[in-house]
Amino acid sequence: MAQAPIYERVALIGLGLIASSMFWAMKRGGLAGEVRGFARSAETRAAAREIGLCDVVCDTAVEAVADADLVVLCVPVGVMAAVAAEIAPVLKPGATVSDVGSVKRAVIESVGPNIPPGVNFVPAHPLAGTEQSGPRSGFAELFDNRWCLLVPVENSDPEAVSRLEALWRGMGSNVERMDADHHDLVLAVTSHTPHLIAYTMVGVADDLQRVTDSEVVKYSAAGFRDFTRIAASDPTMWRDVFLTNKEATLEILGRFTEELFALQRAIRLGDGEHLFEYFTRTRAVRRGIVEAGQDTDAPDFGRTGKPR
Ligand SMILES: NC(=O)c1ccc[n+]([C@@H]2O[C@H](COP(=O)([O-])OP(=O)(O)OC[C@H]3O[C@@H](n4cnc5c(N)ncnc54)[C@H](O)[C@@H]3O)[C@@H](O)[C@H]2O)c1
Numbered sequence: 001m002a003q004a005p006i007y008e009r010v011a012l013i014g015l016g017l018i019a020s021s022m023f024w025a026m027k028r029g030g031l032a033g034e035v036r037g038f039a040r041s042a043e044t045r046a047a048a049r050e051i052g053l054c055d056v057v058c059d060t061a062v063e064a065v066a067d068a069d070l071v072v073l074c075v076p077v078g079v080m081a082a083v084a085a086e087i088a089p090v091l092k093p094g095a096t097v098s099d100v101g102s103v104k105r106a107v108i109e110s111v112g113p114n115i116p117p118g119v120n121f122v123p124a125h126p127l128a129g130t131e132q133s134g135p136r137s138g139f140a141e142l143f144d145n146r147w148c149l150l151v152p153v154e155n156s157d158p159e160a161v162s163r164l165e166a167l168w169r170g171m172g173s174n175v176e177r178m179d180a181d182h183h184d185l186v187l188a189v190t191s192h193t194p195h196l197i198a199y200t201m202v203g204v205a206d207d208l209q210r211v212t213d214s215e216v217v218k219y220s221a222a223g224f225r226d227f228t229r230i231a232a233s234d235p236t237m238w239r240d241v242f243l244t245n246k247e248a249t250l251e252i253l254g255r256f257t258e259e260l261f262a263l264q265r266a267i268r269l270g271d272g273e274h275l276f277e278y279f280t281r282t283r284a285v286r287r288g289i290v291e292a293g294q295d296t297d298a299p300d301f302g303r304t305g306k307p308r
């Protein structure tokens with residue numbers, strides 16, 4: 001039996017991978033009455049209309065959010081404040097504004113001041129994605145069994161937070177709440193720095209004159225293929241992630257560099273014991289993740305290049 005919608009009117013701003021997946025997931029679960037969408041480019045809006053992404057595709061953000069009970073900012077982190085400033089004057093009293101940005105402190109600091117009194121602000125971050133982007137890349141199952149972290153601000157209304165939690169659970173996610181600074185540190189370890197490493201490794205392969213690009217394509221083993229999948233992610237999104245989660249990423253990158261130098265030295269000195277102990281420790285981390293049931297989709301991860 002279909003459940004009553006959690007929100008009567010939802011507005012999605014920015015119609016890429018995350019917004020389109022949200023739309024299909026909301027439709028799958030009957031979680032929203034009407035969903036309006038807006039994207040900056042006419043091309044994206046035309047694509048959205050063609051594939052039936054959103055009940056109504058609007059030509060302005062203001063038109064999309066007027067009357068919405070929930071507005072979700074699904075744009076790159078660097079433009080969220082400008083979008084929030086543009087829509088602020090027309091937000092409905094009692095409405096909730098949320099976002100899906102990969103960084104939370106910077107979003108809270110830049111978007112927060114634009115949210116008018118009487119409107120709730122509940123930042124969020126679904127820990128789910130692929131290397132694809134744009135309006136055609138979304139699918140309803142993206143958030144199934146993935147975490148969504150809610151990062152309520154000091155004056156977030158508890159009812160608004162619970163309602164948003166219900167939406168994310170309805171879209172298939174497991175939900176937890178987290179403080180913004182801790183979120184940014186955790187994500188620097190689990191997502192942001194690994195992306196930077198993947199970008200670097202693919203850049204190194206591309207730069208190496210003695211190994212041709214076609215050899216890289218032909219002989220890429222599973223490990224490198226995983227790197228190339230990650231390194232194909234959207235450049236605008238990731239530029240903004242690093243510019244806005246600077247401190248935590250630099251901290252983790254500093255530690256990474258120290259360990260890398262230690263491994264480099266062990267290789268140069270032929271210190272097999274150091275290498276063996278290190279790899280034994282890291283293997284245990286991976287086994288812990290699998291044993292905890294946190295990698296249900298491991299067999300397909302990165303190998304087929306298809307969404308999990
Ligand atoms: N891709 C992922 O794996 C992933 C996962 C979780 C969270 N996120 C976060 O979600 C957000 C969206 O990412 P995505 O992967 O859906 O990106 P995407 O590139 O697929 O979509 C972004 C959309 O925003 C639009 N846009 C850009 N600037 C705009 C503006 N000023 N006004 C209106 N629309 C604008 C783009 O045209 C595009 O339609 C980002 O903040 C990202 O950090 C991404």
Ligand SMILES: O=C(O)C(=O)C[C@]1(C(=O)O)C=C[C@@H](O)C=C1
Nearest residue numbers: 102126127128129130131190191
């Ligand atoms: O699987 C991928 O393609 C992703 O990179 C998704 C991923 C991640 O690092 O896990 C990327 C950025 C997000 O903010 C959340 C999820």
